[in-house]
Amino acid sequence: xxxxxxxxxxxxxxxxxxxxxxxxxxxxxxxxxxxxxxxxxxxxxxxxxxxxxxxxxxxxxxxxxxxxxxxxxxxxxxxxxxxxxxxxxxxxxxxxxxxxxxxxxxxxxxxxxxxxxxxxxxxxxxxxxxxxxxxxxxxxxxxxxxxxxxxxxxxxxxxxxxxxxxxxxxxxxxxxxxxxxxxxxxxxxxxxxxxxxxxxxxxxxxxxxxxxxxxxxxxxxxxxxxxxxxxxxxxxxxxxxxxxxxxxxxxxxxxxxxxxxxxxxxxxxxxxxxxxxxxxxxxxxxxxxxxxxxxxxxxxxxxxxxxxxxxxxxxxxxxxxxxxxxxxxxxxxxxxxxxxxxxxxxxxxxxxxxxx
Ligand SMILES: Cc1cc2nc3c(=O)[nH]c(=O)nc-3n(C[C@H](O)[C@H](O)[C@H](O)COP(=O)(O)O)c2cc1C
Ligand SMILES: CCCCC(=O)C(=O)O
Numbered sequence: 156x157x158x159x160x161x162x163x164x165x166x167x168x169x170x171x172x173x174x175x176x177x178x179x180x181x182x183x184x185x186x187x188x189x190x191x192x193x194x195x196x197x198x199x200x201x202x203x204x205x206x207x208x209x210x211x212x213x214x215x216x217x218x219x220x221x222x223x224x225x226x227x228x229x230x231x232x233x234x235x236x237x238x239x240x241x242x243x244x245x246x247x248x249x250x251x252x253x254x255x256x257x258x259x260x261x262x263x264x265x266x267x268x269x270x271x272x273x274x275x276x277x278x279x280x281x282x283x284x285x286x287x288x289x290x291x292x293x294x295x296x297x298x299x300x301x302x303x304x305x306x307x308x309x310x311x312x313x314x315x316x317x318x319x320x321x322x323x324x325x326x327x328x329x330x331x332x333x334x335x336x337x338x339x340x341x342x343x344x345x346x347x348x349x350x351x352x353x354x355x356x357x358x359x360x361x362x363x364x365x366x367x368x369x370x371x372x373x374x375x376x377x378x379x380x381x382x383x384x385x386x387x388x389x390x391x392x393x394x395x396x397x398x399x400x401x402x403x404x405x406x407x408x409x410x411x412x413x414x415x416x417x418x419x420x421x422x423x424x425x426x427x428x429x430x431x432x433x434x435x436x437x438x439x440x441x442x443x444x445x446x447x448x449x450x451x452x453x454x455x456x457x458x459x460x461x462x463x464x465x466x467x468x469x470x471x472x473x474x475x476x477x478x479x480x481x482x483x484x485x486x487x488x489x490x491x492x493x494x495x496x497x498x499x500x501x502x503x504x505x506x507x508x509x510x511x
Pocket of ligand 2: 260355404
């Protein structure tokens, strides 16, 4: 079994418009393709005879000590994919010890997502993703909702000053949620008309001040998601971010950026261990995780594979996706002579065309 099987299974059950929403990227989908293709250019250079029988793949993440190295990246609107929606994803992530990043674009309110996670684990780690809202009062209200629900970290997505041009969605005319579905976390926020529940504004006016404001209204760790440039990584560490997620939004924003994994070494080098760095985009097998961790990430996020697992098999489908990735990764770690994630070091990755 590989993750590709879940992708095929999802295709057979999803409304083709929703399938396109999940699978698609921005523009000509160059970055979408590049994210996955990039991993084929990296090889692992194993160490041998290191006695790696007992292995521990746990990762210490902000607000989530001892978590799975596979994080469920925030993806919108899970009830479009399966009737159990985010509740199923939450139960599955908690059962697998994986951080679930739920977010503002969830079709289930964050308090109900955390409650569902608690059905399968005593202390699940749920992080809350948001876009800085042009109105600080709305942002603060969202932060409070996440805190009250029991989230243990915030993820502020910074790669979306404007929404990406999603070619498939434009072609399909997919812009509004069907009746009966809403971005539940937007319900009843100050200044938000109750009938515009999918209106999650993104604003090019947002700057570091808004990030500083968020840091000022919460004591939760705040990670920034969507950083690619090493200079921004340094600024984020200077400004008090608790972590970074190197990500190009799964190729859904700017269709001319590098593959996410190709940006990781420079970002990890720029922060030099001051704050943890995560990677997402194109992770489809355990060896991709090993490459990401060897290049400086403490954990990786997966977006589409989880969505496909949910569509194909609800809670069980998501569990299988997460377990498959962890099993494959643990197997790769053993083959590389590693006992823990820290045993995968930069000298154990070779990039095609570059001397190591
Ligand atoms: C259907 C879908 C919805 C997404 N929704 C969000 C979102 O609401 N907020 C966010 O920060 N990123 C969102 N993303 C981006 C993911 O968090 C992540 O960066 C990306 O999916 C990683 O690439 P992968 O799908 O190749 O694993 C979404 C991605 C997909 C595919
Ligand atoms: C307003 C919802 C944002 C979802 C998103 O980020 C995506 O589709 O990539």
